[in-house]
Amino acid sequence: MYYIGIDLGGTNIAVGIVDENGTLIHKDSCPTKRERPYQDIIKDMADITLKVIGDKGIDLKDIKSIGIGSPGTPNSSEGILVYSCNLNFDNTPIRDELQKYIDLPVYLENDANCAALAESVAGAAKDVSDSITITLGTGIGGGIVINNKVYSGFNFAGSEIGHMVIVSDGVQCTCGRKGCWEAYASATAIIRQTKEAALKNPDSKINELVGGDLNKVDAKTAFDAARLGDKVGEQVVKQYIKYIAEGLSNSINAFMPAAVIIGGGVCKEGEYLLKPLREMVYSDIYCRGNVPKPEIRVAQMGNDAGIIGAAMLGK
């Protein structure tokens, strides 16, 4: 049997065929054009689904289900997107609308939860039944898998661990709270922290690396400066890793998953990031005596995690 996974994003709709091992067989996509009525967008989802099936010569009866990962908060039992961050999809009956075109079971889940499920089924957490997947990107996406299933609470809105205050009355977060983990440990956050440090320290390597144009600072700049021995860069990186560790330790103390999976571009920093991160987390978490500690691993599923995790909702 095969499974269809749909990654419904603010920019693109990506659709893939996934086998029962979580391997992506074939995919296609189209622009979301999110200003359109939801009926038109869901019609496109159906059209691309039928196209990818046709491309591979697979019969519809060999497809077990369609899973959809979307931003925001779904009502997964009713197949309704209750709240969507950046689509005009609030209170939208996605499942019913899609089933007008394709008569298959349709599952709906938050996209960060789908990424976590992908790591659990086929990625860095496939050997354990309980894991947390954290993606350090524009924000911090969190997904929780317990007993090999997505855990999202009574209202399907849980696992928002990026929106956990780690600095009371701290930096304003996009969610309305002040001091969220996301405001300190996302890629957006290290860019802000790098710029602030460069402004205060005009002689730092950071300024040199961007040719004096702080608009060119990205999430790598402070790491690059630190690797060149720049004290300001080292300080930014050290503090940034400490912020990651604090939210990670908080999440671990709450959930104690067998593995914590970290994704996002910053993982390319490899052991330069992971070694101090593990040291901080392992010294902080509440695992005393001989109590085993969760493993900290890098995500493996890459950009297709959303499609694969969505597909695996039906497994």
Added chain:
Amino acid sequence: MYYIGIDLGGTNIAVGIVDENGTLIHKDSCPTKRERPYQDIIKDMADITLKVIGDKGIDLKDIKSIGIGSPGTPNSSEGILVYSCNLNFDNTPIRDELQKYIDLPVYLENDANCAALAESVAGAAKDVSDSITITLGTGIGGGIVINNKVYSGFNFAGSEIGHMVIVSDGVQCTCGRKGCWEAYASATAIIRQTKEAALKNPDSKINELVGGDLNKVDAKTAFDAARLGDKVGEQVVKQYIKYIAEGLSNSINAFMPAAVIIGGGVCKEGEYLLKPLREMVYSDIYCRGNVPKPEIRVAQMGNDAGIIGAAMLGK
């Protein structure tokens, strides 16, 4: 059928018979005298168990199981207490030792998790399947129930939500971290905060209420002063409730339980505490649009929660 619940504390061992509805039928206790060898302490647990059964004329074959709640971290599947905070019980095979005296299934769980299970089976969360129970006492105890079962992670050490940093680099916590929720929102914390405010503001009602002796400050003093219109007391209470709200919102964003149950002496403050607390939490949590919000309720099980929850481990 009946269930035995044992609350193994640093001071007392309390043993009770509980029916399948979570009602405590009869109990007895003895001092732990924790400096003794574990074999002696467990012998006492067995003796009191047999005594409470005998007192009520119940036959051993009508007892389904024995559950034990203890401080620290158990290995619940092997019945071993791996780490104990304040007992000499590290790596102690409690189940095997107790079964030398009584041939019944024995379950072992952390005491805060037992309190949460008690609320779930027979208390403030009995109408929902997913709940978090927080006890604001000397520290902050956290217990998590998912699908009517205790959730404690792959190593049985989870739900330590009191040890979640809410103030990066903040006040030293007993766990080794700095800035834990427990260090800001426990009863111990409000006593410290009240004393600090009174020292800075010698004219406050707080000083008057304790006759100038700050050693007499307790977790109620700031609330009492605030109710008398004292600005310093009001400020302490306002900030304290904000700290409670921050950790509560963090926990809710992660778990999204149907109900959050709050226990501890501070709950006696009633709506004076709960009204602003609910307002802060409901404005902070990530429940957008029509997404339903968890309920915030006061614990109902009182001092016997540990016994009752331990007993219900076998249900």
